[in-house]
Amino acid sequence: MDYSQFLAMKQEIALLCVFLLVFLYDTFMPRESQKGLPVFTVVLMLLATAAGFCSHCLGTSCQSEVFGGMYFTSPVVAAIKTILNIGVVIVLIQSIKWAGGELMIMRRGEFYELLLVTLFGMYLMVSARHFLVFVIGLECASLPLAAMVAFDKNRYESHEAAIKYILTAVFSSAVFMMGLSFVYGLTGSLYFDKIYAAVFGAESTLLVMAVAFVIAGIGFKLSLVPFHLWTADVYQGAPTSVTSYLSVISKGATAFAFLVVMAQVFGSVYSQVWEWMMYALIILTITVGNLFAIRQRNMKRFLAFSSISQAGYIMLGVIAYNALGLAAMMFYILVYIFSNLGAFGVIGAIENATGKVSMDDYRGLSKTNPKLSFVMMLAMFSLAGIPPFAGFFSKFFIFTGALQGASVAIYVLVLIALINTIISLYYYLLVVKAMYISEDECPVKNFKSACSERIGMWIAVAGILFLGLVSPVYDTLIELAANSEIATYFLR
């Protein structure tokens, strides 16, 4: 065996090193220095991110296969992993205050270990070119998350959320593997490229069933409507740091893996089998997510439904089925990470300081905490797609990607998505209205948020302000996407 092939997995190896170091720190460091663990993790993760980023810049990340083609990496895959890493760093920074709390003293290490394991699972999902590896990644990314959701062990909702999450996760895995067994029965292989060759022109009812099960299985993780019912309860019940991790990192990784599966496995039957499925799913996801978000008063539930509809927009990159769409999707994920983490940063800060998470508690916030409300407003505008914030650019690019060479049907789809942006603007403005316009007798008192929380928010604000206006990020992504192996599958 040629051990040098392991070098291709350098991002995974870096992550494993981080994991091991955190584990060792947690196990062997004395009790009094345990408080340093969060910062220790952040620094290590930052190093891993920087290393991955530099190796890309130096051009050492090239296409290579490991384990006989089961694992695959290329610049575009490395790029999405770097995007996820950046998100994780922000989540970790924002969670320092929460993880430093007294209640967490015995379990602080576990939180970080579980988080890193799920991230490792997502890496595997993104890099898998064989369904066995994919399933290992998927499970690795879901099951530890259930434990993380249950982390607030003194809160009843946290338990309920964990049970809901684990049941849906297991159920969706079962559905997914049902689809896989159909695929295996049809083609006799679990390698992506072999299935691609075998299903080429082989439309059958079984194939439609197989694709539908696969979409449903992954759709649960992405919380696409109608597989979204767990989302609001879990987001509300989970600790805020976990919710933010769940809503951006988990969603971003799964969306990319989903695109890879749809293109590299079922790409040859795009227009025959799954274009219409995605078409219906996107319309449902965006519309239902938006309509339910309007009525939410709890900020975490509110962002849960908002993130459902955002997932619908991300899926436009899948149905676009071209390099522009792929690049736009990655850009969208990146921007979404920053915008959503900006919002969760504020929610977490207010929750940590006062325990309030209702939108009504945010009334008059701009008078008492102008900086927090400013961050929140930027995040809301970015999520709604208002220029000059990054969200506008990501939305514009994903629509442009979807419309490249599109049929009238896709134009209609984009029009529906665009009309939905107005609905979404309405509820995002409700938050802005609560903070800036509504008056309240007893608004949230002025408080000083923890240094770590402020750093997290400033990073998010920087991303919201500059990711769109500064073009190299998008230009790089589109160059990576156009030259990627995935682009060769976009045959149309």
Place this chain on the structure above:
Amino acid sequence: MFENILIYFVVIPLVMLGLLALCRDIKQIRAVAVVGSLGLIALSVVTLVQYLGMRAAGVEDPMLFVDSWTWFAPLNIHLAVGVDGISIAMLLLSSIIVFAGSFASWTIKEPKAFFLWLILLSVGVFGFFISIDMFTMFMFYEVALIPMYLLIGVWGSGNKNYSAMKLTLMLMGGSAFLMMGLIGIYYHSAPEGGQLTWNLLEIVKNASIPHGWQSFLFPMTFVGFGVLGAMFPFHTWSPDGHASAPTAVSMLHAGVLMKLGGYGCFRVAIYTMPQAAHELSWIFLILTGISVVYGAFCACVKTDLKYINAYSSVSHCGLVLFAILMLNETAMTGAIMQMLSHGLMTALFFALIGMIYGRTHTREITQMGGMMQIMPYLSVCYVIAGMASLGLPGLSGFVAEMTIFVGSFQAGMTDYLAGHGSLRLVFTIIACCSIVITAVYILRVVGKLLFGPVHDEHHRTLTDATWWERLSTVTLIICVAAIGCFPNFFNNLINFTFKPAIFSVLGMN
């Protein structure tokens, strides 16, 4: 990048934003606002002089000061700027109104945040008028829309929450259609295999949008911009929004932002899709014809001063779109004149209404009267604004409306004689009636509000205009009179160096 004069139209407001953020007291904020907006006026005058100089020297390019800097290379998105006479007229208008608006909000509460949003809005406005790249144009368009929400929501009066939300959502709804239309235009902007582009000059030159796509994309684009131009039935945001907005915001919104709609319809929809404009103009002609007359009638029955003026704006802005859809040079020249004229006089109106409201704390004309005895200066200004609005010769309204109706009759008669039906003719006649209705509601307000007995004895203690209010109004009145007295200057400025393709399309027919 910075050797191009146009870029400073965006740079100056951005610098103002930075300075405002540093300001500590009201004096500094006022200083920044006044110096900055004076700088903008100076800049637009310099641009005008240079432009005229180059034209006099015989430069025949469709647009001048054209420059383009790559932004997102893979999608061929550029920051492209360029102006012709029409955009220069709009830049002049905007800078004057920003200047007058700063003085009109001299004593606003929480001035720092207010001016930050107001100047952000003007970044959008100026950016929109200098852009010739559809992407940046659209981006600046939306930048100009969103500050409205907070400006109305925080500093507004009356039913402000409802109005602010309605206005924002309806305008964003328009821009949803618009985004669709613009991306559609982009994907058909070059012949098969050519380099796709967002640049308006190149799109017009390529003229490659297939006929079928034009009939799909033209309504999208026209409605998208038309919402901001208060086209019936998408005008309902305008009365509520204007009534709730603080003075300077009403001025800027009715004076400049609504022009974005008209300008956009004209620059994007009509320029890039001439065939569809020719075929589908009848639908929008009917809609805008309705807004002209309906707006005027509504103004007749309202008793709130701001509502009256807002409906009058619907009527006058309807006239802009109406004239554009006549698709001939005279009417289009009139449309641009009307944009200038309406922008100035409606800003004057809203400024005066704000000043009166600030003193009497009511805008109901039934509760006021005899203002001529109490505050003669403001009342005389109001009469002048009213006369401009109802088209008294010597003021701007007359010039604009005259040109529009002459052009419309021309278009109508041409259609009729060529056997294309009499729709244009009929609607021209209907729209002409709006002049009479305008006279009715203007004179009604003037009679009730300014003359007659003093309604409320408390009003006798009120004072007349302060110096900053005088400055604000005098600036606007001078401009209104200037257009009325020297129409030929503006006529020559507008003279279509960047020819809409529609003229040649109609020539062929």
